[in-house]
Amino acid sequence: MAEPTQERRTDYGPPHYEKFLPPIIKKNYGKWKYHEILKPGVMVHVSETGDKLYTVRASSGRLISVDKIRMYCDLADKYCDGYLRFTSRHNVEFLTDKQENIDPLIKDLQEMGHPVGGIGNAISSMVHTQGWIHCHSAATDASGIVKAVMDDLIEYFEEMKLPGKLRIALACCLNMCGAVHCSDIAILGIHRRPPKIDHEKLHKMCEIPNVTASCPTAAIRPATVDGKQSVEIIEEQCMFCANCYTVCPSLPLNDPLNDGVSIWVGGKVSNARHEPMFSKLAIPYLPNNPPRGPETVEAVRGLVELWAKNAKKYERMGEWIERIGWPRFFKMAGIEFQKEHIDDFKHAGLTYKRSTHLTY
Amino acid sequence: MAKTVDEIADAMYKLVKDAFGIKKLKPMDLTKAMMELYEGEVDKKTCKAAIKQLIDSGKCVYTYFGGSYVEIPHKEGSANE
């Protein structure tokens, strides 16, 4: 580990946000009265003081180079007095009190390759995780699928022609760093083969009590293999969660033949109308097929369009499915229902149909 | 007699060193062990200060393997040159 290089400060925390607020926001902080969506990707907030603040939202793509950030800065200097912000879904937002700046700003953004939109009844940017770019436990890439899916769905980002909001997210393994479990549509990387144990290295790299304790289903037991301290895995008990791999690098699950993605639908976090809901399994497995994962792209578009065509105004994916019922959903989506769709973990019984409210 | 931060840090260091390669210890494991070992002579604040001292002095480091642990500095298995 490198030695400290200067008089060191610690625990000073992030800079105070007030430094970064444009003057018009400082002036109208807490005084906003209402807002309107003027066109895709553009809204205006109107203050009690009569001041107006225009917001232009564009997709950043999430993984960006420092040169791109500098280009954003140039735009912010040109149009927004040197201020900008980002959103919780990896969008970049330019804020200005000058209405005449909106159109030239949009033009510049589009020329830079950053589509403007994601506000109102649209698909916003996908929240996603690292995938093969940075993570050790990824069962699929993240950025590549997101790019392919959003290339395909771009019309729904740039226009507002959906019945309600639609949120798509991707996590590349069951750790679900992006907490995709409450999205209208979630793409989730899955492993399907138990860890391959590296008996040669395990005893050198990992503490066996920590390894056995890591498994939620108690599938891992200490064992001696070829005279070496190691572990064995009861394969029928493995649910491919990769907990053990995070604790011990000698238990890799990554496997090109068996890894892939699953598709989940009907979750939401907002409290608007229906209470928040978890996403539920729609498609148990699709193969990894880089670079563009056509199977996944097609499946997601199918679900988006099915919902868009059939949902009532404002109805989120989950609200729509709850109204029509899951059997109807599977029929309409043309998805074959199979054993994997039925929960068998704790509290699975709560997910069985416990009434005769059936549709035919 | 209340134990000093130095004394606790030394006792913790011994624990961490003895456990190396056998079991990883969390900060809370160390605190609990001290409270048991020196019952009535040490409080959580002292334990916290002792851990900070071990880390700041470089005698121990934090590690992360699905959870955070305190260990003696070493080259980890997955590290490349």
Add this chain to the structure above:
Amino acid sequence: MSDALPKTPKLDELEKGKWPSFVTEIKMAAKKSPMCRDLLGQLEQSYEEKIGYWKHGGIVGVMGYGGGVIGRYSDLPEKYPNISHFHTMRINQPAGWFYNTDALRKICDIWEEHGSGITNMHGSTGDIILLGTTTDELEPTFSELQKIDFDIGGSGSDVRTPSCCCGMARCEWSCYDTMKACYDLTQAYQDEIHRPAFPYKFKFKFSGCPNDCVASMARADMSIIGIWRDDIQVDRAAVTEYAKNGMDIKADVVDNCPARCMDWDGKEIHIDNQFCRRCMHCINVMPKALAPGKDRGAAILLGSKAPIIEGALLSSVLIPFYKMEPPYEELKDLLERIWDLWCEEGKNRERVGEFIQRVGMGNFLEAIELEPVPEMIAHPRENPYVFYEEYFEEDEGEEEESES
């Protein structure tokens, strides 16, 4: 020379199409960064072979901190020596993700000099993610960041970098000052962010209203969601205006009210506020006419998490209404009681939500000294096996009663 970009026919496919391309971004950075050239090479190989090539590193960091750096090593260091180390740094973002260009440019300069030159703006925790550098560059990067007042965020079993929606800075619905609260708690818990001492991670997220734009319901151990107690504010003239402009108030607003507590008689909207669930739907649809009430604060919920380890949870109500005014004393007291209990009794890698499930909400409330209220539950228990802890004995009970 290795200045040339590696051949990446598969990745090149992802430069086509209208959505911003991460491949283009990495290539842009690769002009200056050998790390990014090797990253392209390794990623192309992953695309060929359908498998990732990273090893998890658990020990790298900056002196004194136990979080904020994600250790990463390439599994193919001979082939891609420049990403032999490729650690990520999490930098605590300013509340609300507002920046001026001066600060952003300085971050860019630092990262171009000390790292790969690629970032995530932002990671899903909310931090600025600086993707990829070597062990030797961690301290120098931190040292540069100190000069511009940016600190490292959390990772590991600690308080993770808190995040919030833009709140009062740009949203009329914000029922408390999310950015102020986020900043205040971030500063108050610097030690807990930087020195992991918990059984597992603990996240805060602050949303200004029940729309919950930062998804705190689903991904924060403590979700602090703005809400109001009194009546929805109605601007009658503006309602009429919406109707006149063609909005079907019955279909769009009234019929979607989950509480069925609204009425529209063709002229005026009536809301029976005692039954309103504060769901935001009507306000979302008519932002000019309706607004949250004036007695504002926040609902405090606890316990959400992704599936690891014991299954996914959503946060559930702990305090139905809290005034959420600085210095947030009662909230901090409560938090510290929760942390004490969880640290004492929580198992390794057990999130607060799982801990509550294990010990039971009733016992948990007793231990943190909070009275149970019906707002905490979706419905009372269905299972009749109640663990009563005390019972009367024939004699004593009578005697005690007669004495009192």
